[in-house]
Amino acid sequence: MPEDRREQAGEGPRDGGVPARVERVQVRPQSLERFRDVLPAARWRRVEDALARAGSVLTDRVVWNVNSTARGGGVAEMLRSLIGYARGAGVDARWMTISGDARFFEVTKRLHNRLHGSPGDGGPLGTSERAVYEAPLRRCADALLEQMRSRDLVVLHDPQTAPLVPLLADSGARIAWRSHIGQDTPNALALEAWRFLLPYVQHADVCIFSRQAYAWGGIETGRLAFIHPSIDAFSVKNQELDPDDVLAILAAAGILDGAGGGPAKFSRADETPGLVQRRTQLVEAGRLRAATQVAVQVSRWDRLKDPLGVVEGFAAHVAADSPAHLVLAGAETGAVADDPEGAEVLAEVEQAWTRLDPGTRERVHLACLPMEDAEENAVIVNALQRHASVVCQKSIAEGFGLTVAEAMWKARPVVATRVGGIQDQIVHGVSGYLIDDPRDLAEFGAAITAFLNEPATAAKVGARARRRARDKFLGPDHLIHYLRLFERLLKEKPSAKKLARPV
Incomplete structure (x- = not known):
């Protein structure tokens, strides 16, 4: 349980x-x-x-x-x-x-x-x-x-x-x-x-x-x-998942289409078996398939995480140069007691999504992850980060931003802003890419596109990111x-x- x-x-x-x-x-x-x-x-x-x-x-x-x-x-x-x-x-x-x-x-x-x-x-x-x-x-x-x-x-x-x-x-x-x-x-x-x-x-x-x-x-x-x-390397959010389990979890949560025929299983903190059963609330016009490259940002629906900038940066500076999709994921609004602004921010992002041109709108997915079971939520985040071709953290301000270390532990290349504790986690150009100006959408998009179009470089950066997370942030x-x-x-x-x- x-x-x-x-x-x-x-x-x-x-x-x-x-x-x-x-x-x-x-x-x-x-x-x-x-x-x-x-x-x-x-x-x-x-x-x-x-x-x-x-x-x-x-x-x-x-x-x-x-x-x-x-x-x-x-x-x-x-x-x-x-x-x-x-x-x-x-x-x-x-x-x-x-x-x-x-x-x-x-x-x-x-x-x-x-x-x-x-x-x-x-x-x-x-x-x-x-x-x-x-x-x-x-x-x-x-x-x-x-x-x-x-x-x-x-x-x-x-x-x-x-x-x-x-x-x-x-x-x-x-x-x-x-x-x-x-x-x-x-x-x-x-x-x-x-x-x-x-x-x-x-x-x-x-x-x-x-x-x-x-x-x-x-x-x-x-x-x-x-x-x-x-971060905890052994928590449900960071535990190792094999590729088939990643696909099964994302399919069971409704995020991926046409993938994961097996059970969406994971190990709970008490080492009993868990199963993903709840569906994600999605705002989307098209479906994400397993073979499609995807950029992912996971965070609260919070203006300081700049979800509007993520959508606008992807639409203006990634969509034309890559067939990749974007998943912007956060908790179901109302599920977090100390965050009264989440629903308002999500509504703003949805409005921006509706203004995208139809082709781009089909490639942008807003995901409100289920929160009834905290460990089910955590393993969906785990699978999303592991499935991502690139992980983003485009914060305007950030205390530390542990989603960055979580993605680094999973050997993902990360594109993030040089704010707060994020700059302590990523060594620019070595274990990720740092954007100096949080509002520079062109640089943000170019960095994502570079990782999407150069998978060998992305893999090397991801491997170095995992070593740094092990050495500094466990x-x-x-x-x-x-x-x-x-x-x-x-x-x-x-x-x-x-x-x-x-x-």
Whole structure:
């Protein structure tokens, strides 16, 4: 059975109809031993050493991870993987999700967009927004404090959890606030959002960012840490699939026509057999066949992922020079609790699709992937990326963009924009192609066309991409960085938190 089981962990009073539910996400322990044959010998020895240290450093402590959703994005996927491996190593790691009403998520989405330098819905970030932002988290904090101890470590993820930092600080537990988003050169919008967050996160023992460029001031240097995200090579989204299974999965999901006569089988996280049975909601005028080359982008329906630019770039600069198709895939709208703009963005993309000339429109497919079963969704993404001739990630802004590392692990050539953490993943011209200007549709299209028309080059780039993903972006190294940070926090004496300098 799919593993997305959650238990209500506590619930405070409800004032003004504001929900205050805290739920524990149950995660199955996984053994890091499976990486022994994946990692080079010297790096595996580092993992073994870390396992030995973790047993003494984290004994009789709970490592709490708190975020706002158990599915539908890279952070949730990463938490499921890392917490599973931590539990497999004997660490009492727990995952809690907090809740809020529609107004709460409107404010957090506004913060998300502003931190990326985008105006989003253009709404304010003032006193009334603070009240909306804080109200559900006060009750969530009460529920968490009932379970936490002063010996524990707490990692609060992203803007949705920031008001919890001061509310939990007096527990005596070490508190880390972990931001997975940011912008290399913050504009006025990004700094406005950071100033809104700073009164909360300045109370953390440490603030963790994916890149040094994302630390925009106001926090003492000694309370900063930098840890890049990772992927799980053995998750359902990244597990090895043979070519026949790829075709069968995509046919069962309705994405491919005339392929995959066998069962659409895969292995679930608990190693029980899974079967793809749900169909993808497709917007298309023609069908995609197995033998047709295809460029693929998989992401949320989010303007920062620039789905409109992907469609326009393909239509204007790929379609005339290649018979390839384009699949633009995302989750079913409404299935991701903390993303209220998905349906609106999808509608914009559909309108752009209808304006394409008929011949091009037949080659562009918009795919809303089923979300009822998170592992079924993950294996469809896996198969899509493996089937792709080229994977795209044309983000306007990006915290890190783990879809890039996922595609690299699958030995796919990737065309992506040189923004955020994407530029840390791809070595331009070696393990992929980076577009300097996210709005340069001509360069975007030319890079895709080059890989489509030069399959030998695409294969070499893909092979180098897989090696880089193995060496830089797998879970064991990520866990080692966290262990080092926890060792540092537990050695330090708690001290008063203060602003380092104005922002």
